[in-house]
Amino acid sequence: MPSVMIRKNENGELLFYVAKKDLEDVVVSVETDTPDAWGGTVEIGDGSTWYIDPISPPPTFPTTLRFKRA
Amino acid sequence: MPDLTREETQGLIEEVLEVYPEKAKKIREKHLTVNDHAIDQSKSCIKSNRKSVPGAMTIRGCAYAGSKGVVWGPIKDMIHISHGPVGCGQYSRAGRRNYYVGTTGVNTFGTMNFTSDFQEKDIVFGGDKKLAKLIDEIETLFPLNKGITVQSECPIGLIGDDIEAVSKAKGKEYEKTIVPVRCEGFRGVSQSLGHHIANDAVRDWALDKRDGDNSFETTPYDVAILGDYNIGGDAWASRILLEEMGLRVVAQWSGDGSISEMELTPKVKLNLLHCYRSMNYISRHMEEKYGIPWMEYNFFGPTKIEESLRKIAEFFDDTIKEGAERVIAKYKAEYQAVIDKYRPRLEGKKVMLYVGGLRPRHVIGAYEDLGMEVVGTGYEFAHNDDYDRTIKEMGDATLIYDDVTGYEFEEFVKKVKPDLIGSGIKEKYIFQKMGIPFRQMHSWDYSGPYHGYDGFAIFARDMDMTLNNPCWDKLTPPWKQAAGSEALAAE
Numbered sequence: 001m002p003s004v005m006i007r008k009n010e011n012g013e014l015l016f017y018v019a020k021k022d023l024e025d026v027v028v029s030v031e032t033d034t035p036d037a038w039g040g041t042v043e044i045g046d047g048s049t050w051y052i053d054p055i056s057p058p059p060t061f062p063t064t065l066r067f068k069r070a
Numbered sequence: 071m072p073d074l075t076r077e078e079t080q081g082l083i084e085e086v087l088e089v090y091p092e093k094a095k096k097i098r099e100k101h102l103t104v105n106d107h108a109i110d111q112s113k114s115c116i117k118s119n120r121k122s123v124p125g126a127m128t129i130r131g132c133a134y135a136g137s138k139g140v141v142w143g144p145i146k147d148m149i150h151i152s153h154g155p156v157g158c159g160q161y162s163r164a165g166r167r168n169y170y171v172g173t174t175g176v177n178t179f180g181t182m183n184f185t186s187d188f189q190e191k192d193i194v195f196g197g198d199k200k201l202a203k204l205i206d207e208i209e210t211l212f213p214l215n216k217g218i219t220v221q222s223e224c225p226i227g228l229i230g231d232d233i234e235a236v237s238k239a240k241g242k243e244y245e246k247t248i249v250p251v252r253c254e255g256f257r258g259v260s261q262s263l264g265h266h267i268a269n270d271a272v273r274d275w276a277l278d279k280r281d282g283d284n285s286f287e288t289t290p291y292d293v294a295i296l297g298d299y300n301i302g303g304d305a306w307a308s309r310i311l312l313e314e315m316g317l318r319v320v321a322q323w324s325g326d327g328s329i330s331e332m333e334l335t336p337k338v339k340l341n342l343l344h345c346y347r348s349m350n351y352i353s354r355h356m357e358e359k360y361g362i363p364w365m366e367y368n369f370f371g372p373t374k375i376e377e378s379l380r381k382i383a384e385f386f387d388d389t390i391k392e393g394a395e396r397v398i399a400k401y402k403a404e405y406q407a408v409i410d411k412y413r414p415r416l417e418g419k420k421v422m423l424y425v426g427g428l429r430p431r432h433v434i435g436a437y438e439d440l441g442m443e444v445v446g447t448g449y450e451f452a453h454n455d456d457y458d459r460t461i462k463e464m465g466d467a468t469l470i471y472d473d474v475t476g477y478e479f480e481e482f483v484k485k486v487k488p489d490l491i492g493s494g495i496k497e498k499y500i501f502q503k504m505g506i507p508f509r510q511m512h513s514w515d516y517s518g519p520y521h522g523y524d525g526f527a528i529f530a531r532d533m534d535m536t537l538n539n540p541c542w543d544k545l546t547p548p549w550k551q552a553a554g555s556e557a558l559a560a561e
Contacts (some may be wrong), residue, residue: 005354019266019351022119022453046111062358 004050007062014061016044033058041070073445074486076467079104083469086481094123101472105464112457118472119453121259126475129424129496130450132255134158136264138221140348141272142251144168144299144324145332146178147216149208152185153201153233154223158255159185167513169303170326177214184208193225198236205240205248216329217247219271227254247329249275260451260473261426262347269351272332277352280333291317291386292338296353296364297345297428300325302518307525308344308369314400315379315393317386323349336360340385342367344521347427347456369521370529371436372405401523409439412530415538417441419489422482424448424474424497425511431460433492433511436520440530445486448474480504490537505545507536 005017006027014027023046031040032054039054051070059065074082083102087095100117109115122128131139134152139162142150152159164181172178186204188197205218218240220233233250241248251271253264280286293312298305305325312319320338321331335341341353341364353364363385367378376398383394419442423430430447437444447464448471449456460470469482476497483491483501491501492511501508509515509532517532519525 005358007354007357017354019354022455024455046113062354064358 001066001068003064004067005062005064006059016042016050042067074467076104076106079467079469082482082485085485086478089477094126097123098126098475098478101474102478103470105461105466105468105470107461107466109461110458111454112461113454115461116457116470116472118449118457119259119262119451120473122473123475126477128450128473128475129494130259130473131261131264133253133257133261133264133267134221134223134255135162136261136266136348136451137251137253137268137271138162138264139166140261140299141265141268141324142219142221142249144170144180145219145327145329146170146172146180147214147328147330148219148247149179149182149184149212149215149217150219150221151201151204151208152183152223153197153220154186154188154225156185156187158223159183159221165513166299167301167516167518168325169300169306175212179212179215188223188225193229196229196231197226198231198233201231201233201236202240205236205244209244215246217249217276219249219251221251222254224255227252227256247276247279262451262453265348266351269349269355272352273355276329276332277336277356281336286334286337288337288339289318290339291390292320293317293340293342293382294321294323294331294335294338295319296323296341296343297347297349298322298325298521299345301512302514302516302520304519304521304525307519307522310524311369311375311379311397311522312342312382315383315397316390317382317393323352336362338362340365340382342382344369344432345428346459347452350455368432368435369525370433371439371526372401372409372523373439374432374435375523375526405523405526408527408530412534413439413441415534416530418443419537420445420486421490421492422446422469422486422488423491423511424450424471424479424493426450427452427456429492429511431456431463433520434463436526436529437533439526440533442490442533445469445488446471446482448472476500490533505542507539507542509533509536 002018007015009015016027017024025045027042027044029043037054037056038058039052042050049070050067052065052067087099103115138150160183163183170178170180174181186200192200220237237248237250249271253267257263305322309319321335341362343349343353343364343366346366356362357364368374379394383391421437421442421444430449434444446469490507492509494512495510498508514520520529
């Protein structure tokens, strides 16, 4: 369950950053991304997928969240 | 030496790896690569931030070096205790030339060495009492200090001292910021983890001291310089450019910086990050907690300065944008004269670099402004994200080496035959004896600053002075020179 910092890059894409793992990549897809909730399975640029229970209301970025490996 | 093709460079890497035993070869081959612009994710071509191969001589430091030497050390009005045996502090004392303004020993303490000088009994019975006594002594002898940090050396972690408890108690007693930093040298694989630990210590113990205190008058143009350690006056050369374009520099982290600047940083509008590797952690934290955006900039060489100034101005209104253009125009004549003078003398020369945090990629632009080419570069302690950024800066099919060993570096140099090498003091004399001009790129070879337009003039002069020094023609003694050249000289 790494804590992941999610922030927006210059192009407005979401960046998925795990300091301990030296992992920083763009978020390709988010399962639930509605005005009410954000979360579910998240796929990032290197092909790996991560899971978080959907958060409602959606968090404001940047923020640190705890993800699970999906 | 003609340019190496991709195949030749790859061949060179394989040739160098030949001598290693099977296991070491397997580890090392992942750290050496040929640059390929087609790749945008460095992890597919190079491995970094891994433990060095035992037995191979590398040039890394330890977590203590990253915290005391780099991040915390330059904070001038705090006293940084090297907690543990005396050597770590004494042998690294004032080595990084982080310049500062102040009276050393009275209100600033940058070049002094404070240590608890552990003896056998402290290891056996614990050193907490000694630390408490030391803090009392500091308060008596140097009452104008604004805070204390406890920089742990290896034994502190090994014997399990509770420096946090002592720091808390003493901090309460003296009403000062006392920061315990768990930067024992054995942590991590290089100084890089020390940077991270130091950043976390700033976050946990110092940064939020003035949250909720709005007595500091802010302006819309407040910025902080992060990751500039004022080596040879670098941060000052950067600061004047920012101030001339109309920004107000509230804090310098950490060259010539102070604890109060650090506490005021959460109130700025933009964090300017020079050394990404050592300060990105705290920038990310401030972005998350205080909503302060951060951007990386590069103040080496006029091309990159111009780019960076414009990029910084993008965050602000038109007055700053005009200010940026004004600064660029103002210095144009100055830097053009530098280029006109030195470019003909340096054109086409090849450089190999092997340095630390940001320089292996940041100085490439400055060399290119002088018509030089960087043919090989590498980091001591970079992570993947540094290499992601480097791939774009470097030419195609150039060499990239991570945590290079002494042997590999020498072999690369023998084959690539660069005209100039930029690395540290431990490499300097080896390469000078091999007859290759050398500049120390950690300490600017006791010169500097190299940042900003002022720094560029010094940078160009230093490179010319080193490369075109007449001594390099005198390396072959007269009796070994070819007969032809002798006859020519006799005429």
